[in-house]
Amino acid sequence: MIKAPIGIGKPAFWSVQNISYQAYRLKTRPELIIGVLALCFLSFVVLVPLLQIIQDAFTFQSYDLSYEPDGVVGSFTLFHIDRVFNQPISTALFYKPLLNSLKMGFAVTAIALVVGFSLAWLMVRTNVHFKGVFGAMLVFPYMMPSWVMAIAWLSLFKNDRIGGSEGLLTYLTGIQAPDWVAYGIFPIVITLALHYYAYAYLLISGALATVDSELEEAGATSGMGKWKRIRVITMPLLMPAIGSAIVLTFIRILGTFGTPALLGLPVRFFTFSTQIYASINARNQGDAFVLALVLIVLAISFIWINSRIIGVRKSYVTMTGKGFRKSESDLGKMRWPITILVILFLCMTVALPLILLLWESLTLIPGNYSISNLTTYFWNGKGNINLAYGEPGIIHNKGILEALFNSIKLGFAAALFNGVLGLLVGYAVVRGRGARLSKWLEAIAFAPYIFPSIALGAIYIGMFSTNIGPVPALYGTFTILVLITVIKNLPFTSRTGIAAILQIHQSLEEAARVQGIGWFRRMFRIIIPLSMSGLVAGMLLTFITAMRELSLIILLISPGNMVLTGLIFSYQEMDMSQHSSAVTLMLVLLIIVISVIVRLITRSAGVGRLNVT
Amino acid sequence: MKLTKRYLLKTLSKAAAIALFSTTATFSVADGISAKLDAWLMENSLGSHATGQENWDEIVAAAKEEGEVSVYTASGRIAKLVDHFEALYPGIKLTVYDLGSVKTIEKTVREQDAGIFTTDVITTGNSGQVIYELLGKNRIFNYVPSHYVDRIPSENRDPLLVRVNEAMVFFYNTEVHPDGAPISNVWELTQEKYRGRVGIKNPMSSGSSLMGLATLVQNPEEMAAAYKRLTGEDIILGDGVPDAGYEFVRRMLANDIVIYKSGSKLVDASGKAGQDDALIVMGSMTYISRNESKGNVNAILSDLDPVSRLVFPTFMSIGAHAPNPNAAKVLIAYLLGSTDINLDTKLEKPYIEGASFDLLQGLAPYHDAGSVSPRNDVPLPQGGEIWDEMKGWNVSAKFMWEQGPKLRDFWNIHASQ
Known part of the structure; x- marks a missing residue:
């Protein structure tokens, strides 16, 4: 349309020529517009909270008056920095928990990765039996609140160090489990790994499914052995997925609270997250935010190292619009033994905790597991003044049903917004690759992951308790729950978005562009269908996290926007273990049912098409 | 000055930075009592304007006029009182925000610093922060209904009314x-x-x-x-x-x-x-x-x-600029229990039903062994008699x-x- 004038030098920035030229450039590069819009939005919801954390970390808080009675609340101070790094308290407050968190993070990530990878390989690349059922069940542990496994572990192995009722092991055999089995880093790592392997499993199986077997066959033709093919061809193709899995798992573990609190406290195993939680609980925000900032720095350096090693290179394009084949290797004699192994694994990670929950919800007096002590009161009772403070059973309980509706609403809203946002961010990042905008966007979309959930919640209270320009005060509304959930999960969906778009070679879109097909139609006819499988997986994960998340939203819920996890939390606080078990079970079943339905629908709609051909 | 692209970008990023920082602007803590707060205290006879004398019927009437009352609480049990309270004071809707002790204080401080005054009654423990950070900074005010003053030993109402020990x-x-x-x-x-x-x-x-x-x-x-x-x-x-x-x-x-x-x-x-x-x-x-x-x-x-x-005590108080101050006073009286109780009153379990509930009122869910009313004329709950025997x-x-x-x-x- 308009060509840059020749010979007259560069046109001025405000000249009509330049503006219309820039407008034309923009029109042909929608990723720029999307990128800028996404960057603005994300700066507001991510950077502002970050600045607030930094500011609070360097601000004298009223809590600090105990140490320095003459301090001025609100003034600048290095007091918190000094306290965390350079005082007698620092060892207890910072260095030891740091070491514990790192140990825990590395161990869990390694185990989760090995477990997730093996399972992904079995499900995608071998002829193990019952793939459909296994595939659905393998993500179940992830759908439960992570502390469910810790509670199950305790009821199995708890010994007389913490007294009370006996663990099942002691009950059956009379043997006391040693302390290191019952509490501390060993059980924490095991239970967390059995919960968080789902990241690795989902990401790697997704990537494996898109690796064209022809590539490996090409390797075979040129004389490579089986292991060499895996090492030289398959593994490099899987590296982005493995990298994402490592990063996501590791950072989650750094911020996880429930399990270390349950299993670590009896032997005084403190982590970063338990220290942050304790500081926030004492309203000592100075400590909490400095620790949070260290976590953020840790996370960033981890990501940096990770990207140095793995990188995100263009060479990982696996969807090219050319032929695609997938082969399954025959397990031969090992087919049944391995199938049974998977079944045992599922019994341990899925069936056992669920059965324990069910049983607990049916006991009249908690801790008494005899048949005569069973009752369905907590499911269908109408409210008896002598039981559980007169709280009616689940199906007659208005509060529970309202929270149930809110949870579902939250899950769907968060998943939908997240999917859209993740896809757009992924598109803008990949297509604009090389430009600064793309880098910034990628970084900022990943940033929420490094906020400890509880701290993000605390900051959002401060930030949205009053209106900011045109944004009304969102505090206490349902919207803020959706917003914080979307933001907290964005790193994951944007990663899947990026991974999905990365796999779609630009040539597919270019072909459409040559024929004059507009951006929206390209999006709906090419990009979305091709990235659907990854996207749906990402949205499903958001849905699941949103439904079972607690630490993120605990500061923001009120009776008006109560959700199921909040209810479980208050039942636990009031020690109404049957109600809390029953509602937890209901929550888990609900998540499972909805995700199975989603999978069935998407499969029949042909989303999984590429994986099956 | 030339309007170059570089200049424009620079200005834009500067503006963005300023905007970002200003939204995170420091909160100010008002140490003194503002004229506006003083007027509100005067109007409702609170703080330094408390007279020690009040017409309870007028307060109840004004409370019904207000029509609602909200409470931030560290204890979920208050939620069980909603129906009973609303039946006793028809026309006043009670909303309970069960926040836990940390969030009760945090939310009150954050909201008030942001200029939001939504809650009427605040009840939580954590002595140090409640007395120094809330009461000491005029974020809450002590209120003891005048017809209860003689029934409550001074250590349980000064500087702040205790809801339960x-x-x-x-x-x-x-x-x-x-x-x-x-x-x-x-x-x-x-x-x-x-x-x-x-x-x-x-x-x-x-x-x-x-x-x-x-x-x-x-x-x-x-x-x-x-x-x-x-x-x-x-x-x-x-x-x-x-x-x-x-x-x-x-x-x-x-x-x-x-x-x-x-x-x-x-x-x-x-x-x-x-x-x-x-x-x-x-x-x-x-x-x-x-x-x-x-x-x-x-x-x-x-x-x-x-x-x-x-x-250790759990306190109750009226929030600064509470939107429904009279209803807040009525709720506080309700939480102290009926004045018809004396040390010889026979209260039967379950306390949260029937005649016992009507006597204990807001005290009913807390009338458990191990909890004690701040009043000196309420009998100890069954099973908790050992309280008086201990140093x-x-x-x-x-x-x-x-x-x-x-x-x-x-x-x-x-x-x-």
């Missing part, structure tokens, strides 16, 4: 110790015999547990004297330990005290029937009710040297405010050694 006590297992109390002095818990056999709820995350410890630590002379009575020797303090109070905490931790997350699990550790080697635990006295409800066999160490009952100390708000953080640090340092 609770206590931390030491529990032991009566099956393991059938001959009665296994110890008579708290210092015995630091001896080799009880290594790893004493439990406590994590004071780093539990306010009541921290207050329980603080109540011991705030009395170092008494603690030192008790030590001498037990051993006949003067106590020798560890390195850098300031006094006998802190030394007790250090020795408890050095003696491998077991830390719990959940209060009910803690009291089950001592009270569960059928154990061979149960722990002795410091827990909230209200858990004695688990003897009845869960078949526990706990007993309270009621004759300990130097003290058996570590009392008790009250937690000091001043100590909690000035020393609480240091006690936490001390615990933190010695717990991770």
Whole structure:
């Protein structure tokens, strides 16, 4: 349309020529517009909270008056920095928990990765039996609140160090489990790994499914052995997925609270997250935010190292619009033994905790597991003044049903917004690759992951308790729950978005562009269908996290926007273990049912098409 | 100046940076009372404008005019009162925000700093922060209905009205110790015999547990004297330990005290029937009710040297600029219970039903063994009669405010050694 004038030098920035030229450039590069819009939005919801954390970390808080009675609340101070790094308290407050968190993070990530990878390989690349059922069940542990496994572990192995009722092991055999089995880093790592392997499993199986077997066959033709093919061809193709899995798992573990609190406290195993939680609980925000900032720095350096090693290179394009084949290797004699192994694994990670929950919800007096002590009161009772403070059973309980509706609403809203946002961010990042905008966007979309959930919640209270320009005060509304959930999960969906778009070679879109097909139609006819499988997986994960998340939203819920996890939390606080078990079970079943339905629908709609051909 | 692209970008990014920083602008804390707040206090006879005399019928009428009242509470049990309250005061809708103690204070401070005044009644424990950060900064105001003043001892209404008093006590297992109390002095818990056999709820995350410890630590002379009575020797303090109070905490931790997350699990550790080697635990006295409800066999160490009952209050107050001040006053009176009660009143379990409920009113859900009304004319709840037999100390708000953080640090340092 308009060509840059020749010979007259560069046109001025405000000249009509330049503006219309820039407008034309923009029109042909929608990723720029999307990128800028996404960057603005994300700066507001991510950077502002970050600045607030930094500011609070360097601000004298009223809590600090105990140490320095003459301090001025609100003034600048290095007091918190000094306290965390350079005082007698620092060892207890910072260095030891740091070491514990790192140990825990590395161990869990390694185990989760090995477990997730093996399972992904079995499900995608071998002829193990019952793939459909296994595939659905393998993500179940992830759908439960992570502390469910810790509670199950305790009821199995708890010994007389913490007294009370006996663990099942002691009950059956009379043997006391040693302390290191019952509490501390060993059980924490095991239970967390059995919960968080789902990241690795989902990401790697997704990537494996898109690796064209022809590539490996090409390797075979040129004389490579089986292991060499895996090492030289398959593994490099899987590296982005493995990298994402490592990063996501590791950072989650750094911020996880429930399990270390349950299993670590009896032997005084403190982590970063338990220290942050304790500081926030004492309203000592100075400590909490400095620790949070260290976590953020840790996370960033981890990501940096990770990207140095793995990188995100263009060479990982696996969807090219050319032929695609997938082969399954025959397990031969090992087919049944391995199938049974998977079944045992599922019994341990899925069936056992669920059965324990069910049983607990049916006991009249908690801790008494005899048949005569069973009752369905907590499911269908109408409210008896002598039981559980007169709280009616689940199906007659208005509060529970309202929270149930809110949870579902939250899950769907968060998943939908997240999917859209993740896809757009992924598109803008990949297509604009090389430009600064793309880098910034990628970084900022990943940033929420490094906020400890509880701290993000605390900051959002401060930030949205009053209106900011045109944004009304969102505090206490349902919207803020959706917003914080979307933001907290964005790193994951944007990663899947990026991974999905990365796999779609630009040539597919270019072909459409040559024929004059507009951006929206390209999006709906090419990009979305091709990235659907990854996207749906990402949205499903958001849905699941949103439904079972607690630490993120605990500061923001009120009776008006109560959700199921909040209810479980208050039942636990009031020690109404049957109600809390029953509602937890209901929550888990609900998540499972909805995700199975989603999978069935998407499969029949042909989303999984590429994986099956 | 030329309008170049670079200049434009620079200006834009500057503006963005300013915008970002200004949204995170520091909050200001008003130390003095603003004219606006003073007028509000005057209008509602609160704070320095409290007259000590009031026409209760007028207040109730005004409350019905207001039509609603909201409460931020650290205790969920208030939610059970909604129907009863609304039946007693038709036309006043009660909304309960069950926030827990930390969030009750945090939310109040954050909202008021942002200029939002939505809540009428604020009720939570955590003495230090409530007295110094809320009351001391005029974020809440004390209110005692005039017809209750004579029924409440001054320590329970000055500087701030207590809604309910609770206590931390030491529990032991009566099956393991059938001959009665296994110890008579708290210092015995630091001896080799009880290594790893004493439990406590994590004071780093539990306010009541921290207050329980603080109540011991705030009395170092008494603690030192008790030590001498037990051993006949003067106590020798560890390195850098300031006094006998802190030394007790250090020795408890050095003696491998077991830390719990959940209060009910803690009291089950001592009270569960059928154990061979149960722990002795410091827990909230209200858990004695688990003897009845869960078949526990706990007993309270009621004759300990130097003290058996570590009392901590839960306060209630009216928030600054409360939108429904009269309804707030009515709710506070309701939470204190009916004036028809006297020490001879027979109250029957369940307290939250029938005639007992109508007498106890807002006190009903808290009329449990281990909880005590601030009034001097309410009989002790069944099962909690032992309260009066025990020597008790009250937690000091001043100590909690000035020393609480240091006690936490001390615990933190010695717990991770």
